[in-house]
Amino acid sequence: MLPTGRSILRDAVSGQRRLLARAAFLGSVHQGGEALVPVIVGLVIDQAVSTGSVGALLRWIVVLAVVFGALSMSYRFAARAAxxxxxxxxxxxxxRLAQRVLDPRGGAEAGRLPGALVNIATGDAKRVGVVNTVLPFAVAGFVGLLVSAVSLLRISVPLGLLVLLGTPPLLWLTHLVGKPLERRSSVEQERAAHASGVAADLxxxxxxxxxxxxxxxxxxxYRxxxxDSLAATLRAARAHxxxxxxxxxxxxxxxxxxxLVGAHLAANGSITVGELVAAVGLAQFLLGPFQIFAWVNGQLAQGRASAERVASVLAAPPAVTSGSGAPSGNCPGRLSLRGVTHGSLDSLDLDVEPGELLGVVAPDPAAASHLLDCLGREADPAAGTVELDGVAYTELDPHELRGAVLVAAHDxxxxxxxxxxNVVTAGRDVDRALTxxxxxxxxxxxxxxVHTLVAERGRSLSGGQRQRVALARALAADPxxxxxxxxxxxxxxVTEARIAGELREIRQGRTTVLVTTSPALLAVTDRVVVLDGGAVGAQGTHAELVHANPGYRSAVLS
Amino acid sequence: MSDRELLPTATGRRTAAAVGELLRPRRLLAFSAFGVLTAATGVGLLTAPLLGHIVDLVDEGSTDFTVPVVLLVVVALARGAGNAWGLALVSRLGESMLASLRERFIERALSQPLERVELAGSGDLTSRVTNDVAVIAKSVREALPELGRSALTIVLTLGGLALLDWRFLLAALLAAPIQLYTVRWYVRRAIPLYAHQRVRDGAQQQQLLDTVGGARTVRAFRLTDEHVERVRGRSQTVVDVTMRAVRLMTRFFSRLNLAEFVGLSAILVAGFVLVGNGTATIGTATAAALYFHSLFNPINAALALVDDAQSAAASLARLVGVADLPTEREPEQAGVPVDASVKAAAVSHAYVTGHDVLRDVDLDIAPEERVALVGASGAGKTTLAKLIAGIHRPTSGSLALGGVALDDLGHAGTRRTVALISQEVHVFAGTLAEDLRLAKPDATDEELRAALAKVGALPWVDALPDGLSTMVGEGAHRLTVTQSQQLALVRLVLADPPIAILDEATAEAGSAGAKVLEKAAAKALEGRTGLVVAHRLTQAAAADRIVVLDAGKVVETGTHDDLVAANGRYAALWAAWSDQRTR
Structure with missing residues (x-):
């Protein structure tokens, strides 16, 4: 079954239910403790301060110590569990995201930039996770609410009802005041972030x-x-x-x-002075749980949106179907394409003999990359078949196929x-490949x-250096x-000419396809095929084509 | 990277002085922000004694509570309004200081010699302008108002306690040693731990970019299992480090709870004693307890911000370090080039003493001549290009543009005379027109279009969703590598220097793109003296003259036909291209 945002969220929560239960229980103890502190302060005033009883004072201080100990420890372990x-x-x-993206059948990257995918794997995954932090607090907030409600109602029913019924409209009112401001503030903040982007860019x-x-x-x-960004930030700050x-x-x-209400009740004797103190303290405390609920709500909304984004990657359809076969152990390496139509390829028929060094010239860069997609099984052609040693690609497991056919992309x-x-990756004769x-x-x-670290995905090397290391890796894999x-x-x-000669030497006896327009490389191939309108146009040796074919000459020599 | 010489970081004293300099022109704003917040906080503190007064009234048997209740409402309104106003002022102060600092930072950073920035690694500058500015901005936006308000609340509340009775203040201060100890304990552990956490987060991000960005390569080389394990390792480390930080934070708050308990009990005991001997009323004792209870949140908030403040100070020192860098010195009497010639005489250069990259290079380029540099990687082509562009200074020998020595030309003069288009492709974020106007700020749309047309970029620019107004660069419309490189040439046409140096086409452009770029480069160089680091020999063949470099020396020079006829190195290379030989 394909994952949905809802199922992602559900799995994230149910997968951690033990920890969540622990966090919710301990968090509730903490909230209850916090609610009891003002109550105890009221009791100390009533039973000790106004009576002068040392015994009562000591008794209540000990109780206060116990409550503090309990709320402190419970918070500690609740927060850790959450x-x-x-x-x-x-x-x-x-x-799960990494595994999906790397799945041999591909498809998860379609239409997404690497940066966006990484954001999903870090930011969105984190926001889904955060749901687990807030849920126990929601439960605990509810318990805190319950404890203070009971305390308040025990002090006085009318006062309790006033506080309990007054708090939600109060919060609703602040929400009402805050909402347009908050909305404005987030827009402004986005604009403010722009300045730092421009600076980094410059x-x-x-x-x-x-x-x-x-x-x-x-x-x-930049100035x-x-x-501009300062002005936007200040508008946001004022709103805030x-x-x-x-x-x-x-x-x-x-x-x-x-x-006011409490004072009247105390004046006519329905409640004590200490109870009045406790009621005021509880009214202050009660704002806490309600604020927690608002916060939980916001986090849940974010978590839901993030879960949708995570699900959209996990549920992305694979780019190619998977067969179950594997290429034979000593694979001769014959490729044949029959009527392949894919992108700018149009009924392409092409045979590569075992051990041949074939040059493919594609004046249209799109045709080259579409050919590579088909050969590396990043995509299945809309029509036609690709076969390796007489076995259709579609019957093979893509992972197994890539053990026999390695497509080294240009970038x-x-x-x-x-x-x-980097070179050792799949490599056998590494020294030879490096040379x-x-x-x-x-x-x-x-x-x-060779032990120098390659940083930032090879960006610490120059373009030419990077290409040579990438080529060494492909040669070392020796497919x-x-x-x-x-x-x-x-x-x-100068170096290109040297590589061309070496390439021919090292690939001796194994099938090699060079998709290029470089004359230095084409000069060492056995045969060159020119793609024209998505199918094979001219073919022959490089020398023959240079002499006989003006179109070829202009494609590779100008 | 031990051999990296990072950009300077300011000392603590210099950082404080820099903040002072930023603060000075905003004195008035600073005083009013502080004043308003103090007043608002002070007003807010009247709440507890008013509640205490109500308790006293009840105790006395009175039933008229109108005055204190009305006062409570007035206090609430005044406090809300004052806080809003004060916070807005604080933000204005902090944000405008930050804006001044970041502007000066960029100004100084961009005016540093490239050599200096490269010595430090470009990541140093980038991380300062992104991470450090973000850390400070966050502090200014969140921590500063919070800290200011909390600190004022704490100070004024303690003052309030003292006003009720000095013995209440004494009782409350019993909590202070615990708090001070706890903060010291916490900061000592938190700063390295959070720094470690940031490093780990960065490593995870990098690994994911590696794996996800290279997914196709991972699949092609069947490295899936290895990469999944790499991601797992990095991600698990992040989880572990985060949990260590959580444990530290929860222990921190536990200790603060202890301080709360000690202070609250002390106040209650003090109230008990003072009410017992008749020096305080029950209302006063109530007010004292309420005061202290209402301090819980501000104290915890202020103390928890200590590590934010520390990391903001560290970031600030890194910004001030760069903002204090001197700008490049200009010669007193800058020379004026007489023509567009280039003359290098006996130029040698070594990045590391003893390892000459160039040896005794002599090169004269006539105005409007087109010279191609050919040679293997490491032959010194790029170094020669950078020396002529004035990016590096040669170890020995002399360089002159238009008959004026580079030193006499000064940096500004050099930039006006020679442009270097390197292999680095960068499209600046913003609209396409904004990108191009970096080269010529006052260019009209017509001029932009003419420059685009010249290098053959106009057709695809017109095909963009919004033409010249299309947003390009990071996070916007993505241009192909060929298009990006074409833009670099358009900027060259707009900047219009008499001498231009083109260094290697990009690897990513591919061979088809390379051809488009060669044509564009030829058009962009029209009317200029051009030095082209040639990758494709066809580019060399089209030049007026070819210079072949090998191991830092000029080994051949002449026209394409001369060199082919001479049957030397160049001839051998050319043969490999056009040759009839199959081996």
Whole structure:
């Protein structure tokens, strides 16, 4: 069954029910304790201070100590249990999301930027988890409410009813005052956040700014943004301050009303002075649970919205179907495409012989990436079949297939770790691969050679360095069929020529497809196929095509 | 990164002085904010004695409570209004100080020599401008008003207690040693722990970006299990560290509960004694107890903010450190270039002493000549480009643009004379027009369109949802790498320097994009002296002259035809491209 926002939320809560029950129980003890403090203060005034009884004083101080001890310890362990429940639920969701995104059948990334997916795995997972923090507090707040209601009603029914019935309308009133202010404030705050975004953006484009001498223009632009943002922040702050002030004023008036009624009741003897003190204290305390309810409500709404976002990733349809077969152990590596129609590919027929080094020239970049999608099974073609050694792709488990056919994308990402860690990944003959891709030269220029850490997904390396390390990784994996896309676009011509020769050498006897327009690479291939209008146009050796085909010449040599 | 030389951090004294400098022009605002908040808090404190007075009236058998109750209402209204006003003033003070500081920070940061920023690693500057500014902004927005209000409440309440009877104050202060000890205990543990937590959060974020952003690569290389485990490891660490922080925080509050109990009991005992010997009324004792009870929240709030305040101070020191950096010095009498020539004489350069990247390079480029630099990675192409652009200063030798030595040209003069378009692609967030106007702030829409048309970018810009007004950059419309790089060339056309240096096309553009960019670059260089670091030999072939660098030395120079005929290194490379040989 596909996950929905509701089921995500339900799982997050029920998965932690033991911790939640503990937190709710202990939290209730804490709230009850907090409610009892003003009651005890009232009792001390009544039974000790006004009577002068030392015994009563000591007795009630001991009671106060016990209450404090209980409320303190219960809060401590309630908060821990609730936070643990929240963190564990978030962790569980993060793992489910990571597993879904990495599922061999793919599909979870469709239409989402990596940054957005990461936000779902961190921010949204956390907000769903936070539901577990707030639920026990909601229960505890309710218990606190109950305790103070009982205390109040025991002191005096009319006074109790006044406080209990007066509090909700009071809070509703503050909510009413606050709502438009809060709404305005969140809009303004978003605008305020903009300034910091612009600053970070300018700093990360520092080299570009310096290159064209645009520093002064950038500073002027930032100053404007900063001032706009300041104005927005101040509007938000004023709204917020107004809201706070209104709440203070309203609660103050409420206390005055309670005091007035309580004083009359005390004057005509229905309640004692101590009970009046306790009632005023309880009226103040009662605002707490009600505020908790408002907070819980807000968090739940956020949690629900986040759960929807999490569910939309988990429920994303896979990009390809999964077969159950695996390619044979010693796979010869013959690829055949029959009538493949996908994106800009139109009934493409293409055969790659075992052990062949084939060049594919796609003047239309879209055609190249669509071909790669089909060969790497990131997508199934709308029509036609792709076969590996006579077995249709669709009959194979995508994970198993990728063990035999490795598609090294043009923008291949490197991962956190040393240069060597990245290449070793699936690797056998790592040294040979490093040499063949000229990544050994890269290592020589780095402070710690192959053990230098590759930071920020390889962004700490230059484009050409990154490409060579990525190529080394693909070569080290030594798959029966290797498909490489534009591996040397950022590599200088001298090195590219060297790589071309090495590439042919290291892939000797194994099937290799080079999707590129680089003449240096095409020159070492056995055969070159030119894609034209989504199907095979001209083909032949690089030399033949350079001589005989003006279109080819202009595609690769101009 | 031990070899990184981070940007400076201000000392505590300098940070305080910088805050003072920001505060000085806003003295009046600061005094009125403080005054209004004090008045509002003071008024609020009348609540407890008024309630105490009501208790006394009841005790005396009176039934008329109109005056104290009306006063209670007046107090509530005055307190609410005063608080709102005071908080608004405090925000204005803090926010405008922060705005001044961040503006000066950006001004200084952008004017630093690139060399200096690169030495520190660009992450240093970025983290200051994002994380540190955010930490301070959060403090200014949330902690500062809260702290101010709580502190005032505490001080004035204690004053109020003293007014009731000095012995109540003494009783209340019994809680203070516990609180002080607890705060010291807490801060000592909390600061490193929270710093650790932030590092762990960052590591988790980085791992997720790695794994999710590289999902396709992970699948292709069948690294799924490994990456799931990596994510699990990082995520579990975050859970563990967070729980350590929660445990610390709950222990902190437990200790504060103890302080509350001690203070409250002491006040009750004091009330008992004072009422017993007739020095205080029951109402006074009630007021004292209520006072202290109402201090629970402000005290806890203020003490819990201590670590916020500490981290804000640390961030502030990092901002002030950069904002205090000197700007680049300009020569007193800046030279004026006479033409668009470039002359490098016996230029050598070493980033690390003893490891020359360039050796005795002589290069003369005539005005409007187009020269291509060819060579393997590490041959020194980029270094030469950066030296000519004035980004680095050569270790030895001399460089002149238009007959004026770089030193005499000054930084501003150099920027006007030469532009460097590097392989770094950055599209500035905002509208496309705003991005382009960074190069020429007063450019009209027509000028922008003409520049776009020149490099062949106008067709796709017109096809954007809002044309020139389309929001681009981070979080908005995403341009392709080729388009982004084209924009860099449009900026070059707008900035219109006589000399331009183009360093490597990007890896991501792909071969089809490379061709588009080559055409665009040729158009953008029209009428300029151009030095192009050529990746594709076709780009070199189209230049007036080719310079081949190897291991920091110029090994060949001449036109394409000359060099092909000379049968040297360049000829061998060219053969590999166009060649009929199949091996």
């Amino acid at each position: 936070e643990r429940a929240s963190e564990q639920a978030a962790h569980g969701l993060r793992m 700093v990360s484009g520092l080299r570009v700014l310096k290159g064209i001498g645009a520093e002064a223009a950038a500073v002027a632009r 404007r943004t900063s001032q 301050a107004g809201h706070d002030g209104a709440i203070l004023a309203l609660t103050g008036i409420f206390i005055a009303v309670v005091a 291949a990402d490197l991962f956190d770790g040393s240069l060597l860690d 063949a891709s000229a990544a050994d030269e890269v290592a020589r220029t780095l402070p710690e050679g 029966p069929v290797l498909v490489v896309h534009d591996p040397t676009t950022a590599v200088d011509a």
